[in-house]
Amino acid sequence: MRGEAEYRDDGEGLLEKPGDAVLVRRGTLRSVLLRCPDGCGETLVVNLDPRAGKAWKLDMRTGKATLYPSVWRDGGCGSHFIVWRGHVLWCDRFEEGNVEPSYDAAALERRVLEALRRRELRSAEQIAVELDEIPWEVARAGHALARRRLVVCGSGRQRDWFALP
The missing domain is CATH 1.10.10.10 (Winged helix-like DNA-binding domain superfamily/Winged helix DNA-binding domain)
Known part of the structure; x- marks a missing residue:
């Protein structure tokens, strides 16, 4: 998580490498901007605001982001992954080497x-x-x-x- 921004344009400037993320907050959490972790270079916008349609849930209880449900790109690179306690776990072509975060x-x-x-x-x-x-x-x-x-x-x-x- 690289920080917060009020607007998408401001947040995109904080994304440097695959997997970087920025929260967009205008009064309430609106979205997470995420540089696609597969390295395709695209910025994904993950909606967190249920008033704007299908919304993901963001959990930051450990200081690291968890998104639910998984992120699955229908277009572009087609990547499918989970963000869990700051770890990216692949659900498709990059699964080998996935390491789940530890918990009790x-x-x-x-x-x-x-x-x-x-x-x-x-x-x-x-x-x-x-x-x-x-x-x-x-x-x-x-x-x-x-x-x-x-x-x-x-x-x-x-x-x-x-x-x-």
Whole structure:
């Protein structure tokens, strides 16, 4: 995160290398400007203001940016990635070498298990809001619990939804 700006033009001047980001704030958070991390050179505008249409959620609790959901470019270079605690994790062609940020997975798994209900699928995002956690981490905890057969996991569009068996 390279800083804040009031307008896009001001913020773009702060972006130097792939992965650099700037918050645009005019009274409230409006967007994140992000130099595409794949190196194509384009500036991505990630909307944070739900009044302006589909909006991502920004979490800065660790002092490092987390965006939810993933950023997927339909055009241009077509990159697809997650920004999680300041790390870029690739969802497509650059996946090899991804390193997830560290967090207390065991403690979070216990909290996620306590938040679930029998046979009622709940999304990682819903659970994250309830627990005041990062959705990517809740999803990872849910999948770890599912591998141990302590929870059931949805499929397809409900891939990151979980319930007690």
